Amino acid sequence: MKKLIVLLLAVAMVFTLAACGNQQTPVEEPEKTATESAYKGTYDVLKMATNAAFPPYEYKEGEDFAGIDVEIATAIAKELGAELEIVDMEFDSIIASVQSGETSFGMAGMTVTDERKEEVDFSSSYATGVQVVIVAEDSDIASLDDLEGKKIGVQLGTTGDFYATDDYGSENVTQYGKGADAVIALKGGDVDAVIIDNEPAKAFVAENEGLKILNTEYAVEDYAIAISKDNADLLADINKALEKLTADGTIDAIIAKYIKAE
């Protein structure tokens, strides 16, 4: 009996030692290096075409650029091993700049539309936008129907511009270079309403007294990154990077930093 116990103890010790031995020599994962990167291209500098007058997606803080798109683009560039350079321009010029190769991609709270898809490729969507209507607090405009025959301000070349022109007639639409200028025109009584994306609308209404956003969703849209049709590798790489940054929570964290849940 005693012998049996000794034997069992010995066997148990061997197992314990073996287990310890195992712990001391963990299987080492080979370190991933940039050369083993899953990406198709190699990039030194990625140039982002934007219109930095569209808070909270892109705006200037003194000399610096800030916002959701700026931070997501920075994370994508880092993921692709590149430095991000931001090229600020008119919103209306972004697609041409991407097409000509002057910039690598366009990111500007840009809505995916069929017309634009004929000119550029779009990445997977990283955010949703809603077109809304801003009016003066004491306005008699309460619904989309009330906009009929009213003066509408928009940012030139945006989907708000296209919808307003299609639905209410170009004679009723005034195009401004910046959304903020349309809002100033609204405050000054030059237009009766502004049609613009919901998050910039909230930012502009918060900055300007006497304005409100109508409780009506004009259109729900997907925002995505515009890439030249000649740059399929970059499109694939940006989509892959976006996928990774979505899976690891980076994109949600960036959006949550700028858009507080209501």
Ligand code: ARG
């Ligand atoms: N989402 C709208 C569009 O694509 C407006 C975007 C305006 N963006 C800007 N950075 N100004 O037409």
